[in-house]
Amino acid sequence: MTPQPPASSGSPEHDAKRGRRLIGRIRIDRSRVPARLRAPLHRLRVSIVPVLQCALGAGLAWWIATEIFGHTHPFFAPIAAVISLGLSAGRRWRRALEVAAGVTVGVAVGDLIISVIGSGTWQIMVVVAIAMSAAVLVDKGQLVPIQAASSAVLVATLLPPGGVEGFNRMIDAFTGGVVAIVVIALMPTHPVLRARRDAADVLATIADVLSDVAGGLRQMDQDRVRSALEHARGTQSGIDEMRTDLSGGKEISKISPLHWANHSRFDRLAAVADPLDNAVRNVRVLARRAAGAVENGEPIQPEIIELVADLGHASYVLNDMMLADPGQSPDQADGARVLRSIARRSGKSLVADSGLTETVILAQVRSTLVDLLMVCGLTRVSAMATLR
Template sequence: MTDWLRRRLNGLPPPVRQRVRRLWLSLVPIGQCAIAAGAAWWIAVNIFGHPQPFFAPIAAVVSLGLSLGKRWRRSVELVAGVTIGILIGDLLVSQIGSGTWQIMLVVALAMAVAVFLDNGPLIPMQAASSGVLVATLLPPGGVGGFHRAIDALIGGVVGMIIVALFPVNPAHRARRDAAGLLATMRDSARTLVSGLREGDADVVASALESARGTQEAINEMRADMRGGREVSTISPLYWNARERLARISATADPIDNAVRNFRIIARRALGMTQRGEPLRPEIVDILADVGEAFEVLREMMIAKPGEEPDQADAARVLRTVARKAKAELVSDSTLSETAVMAELRSMLIDMLMIAGLRRSSAMATLR
């Protein structure tokens, strides 16, 4: 059944396929938000007896969101922002009434207090929106304001409980993001090699453009790695995944650095190709090996524990490539060719670190 669905998905037009995959990957967070919203409302109504606790489901949904990262912080910021907005709104509206200038004053004071207390973006927005609700739609003062603050707290707590009881697999997204980036680098390296061998500046430029377009994916990878570690801390179901998450998260900086080094290599290669300056065939061959090494790293990243290739397998492949990247290859080369080799060796160090080596060990491999 899974293979059939995958074939059907791959048969869709690329824009539709991308949207379907995005929806598929978001199904668990969407389900978490839906369950948390309903549970928060039920608790506020049936246990605490609040007649219209709409802050409870709102707080639950905002504290979770679709992003896995910083859910603890979002919950705290949300409750704090709602509380600040409610207290200031209740205090002012009960004394000065409601109207245009009163709303302006409530929003200004609520956001000012929130900014003074914390530099996060969520607290000021929640403080302002809660203050506006009090100033326009909700009766101020008395027990109602206290109930609204309690509702926000209920929503935030319920959100965290849902994360603990129905968690997203903390390693899945992180591995998927890293593997996707490594696949992009594999393809970019192959394109770069093809362009260099053909002397085609347009092909080399397309490799550079592909590498330059990875920053959003890098940011998403980092966010999902942080979120995965947070889930493995909150949920007892994934406490045993902490060590694995730590290993996966340790690849974030080396992957980022490898992509940056590849961009420099591609940019210098583009300049050489445009000037009609050939790059030594031995270096181009090493770049071809680098492309295959990126594929091994991708397979390593998506392999389950105990499957191959593992970090040791990837490190063996990269050591073989590193032995070819000798500084002597450019002992009598131009400045541009020497610079390409220097960045190539630096990128190999990053790739060895993705495979689990410490930086000192990776550097020793290239001495």
């Protein structure tokens, strides 16, 4: 047998081998952690900074209320700080203002009404109704009425109403909200890192789904393709989380002086959201069509199956690209190079004499290529131009 020369850098064979090497490395890294611990550890990893922010905010709000304002039981100060910060990265400054407004309205209404009509079952119903109605008039946010109602209930049941005490509670709520905003500004979550990880997780899911679809089509394994389809259908929560973290990152990059220089980098990442969402949708259609083909015993030509597999390999490269810091490899150029090598082999001639199923699968491969090329920084026109 005549030995084959090594594949040159940039060739389709070289890119495919590189993608497979990345697959092996990523799967080895994941295998070190038991499957049942991966999701909890991931949640802890992405939440550790918000947890520390909540702890710091609660303590600082309590200290300010007790040591500076001299309040003896500033219950609302740490509560307002914790609720304002929470574990979500999205729109925290808005939530801080809503908490402060809601508590203020609730305490004011509770003090005023309870001091006149007293406490009891019907009095609580009246106080809650009035507090929530007043909050709706004050602000359109959903959190304001809830905070107003809960604060009014506390005043009606546990906390004695009173002029000075009521005023102090308003100050405490305002203190907690201000402390929350200060903590966000001075101890922010990284506005880019969390959204990058979300995007990388979505890309890893795309890669897993495409790899399983390709394997199921080769072996006509109905269970494997069905499992891949269910996996693809469960990706919307990841997309939603990425968009939430992008919203929170945009907010942080505006209010935190530590990240004012990250505007351009954040804008580039924000441009990834729509193409990545579209890629996930195309992969779902591809997996659904593949599942139908296997269920009907309809074979798919090997060239198309290899395109699906290689697109999965490329998605792992993009997963690494998304996690890489500026200047590290793989970068957007590396990701686009791998995708272009697949695009060169995904011409319409592959399905010139094929039926609907192979045509749809190839069409979804081509559409996903365009979306992922846009994730790599290409414009839609440039991405579509690769599919001659």
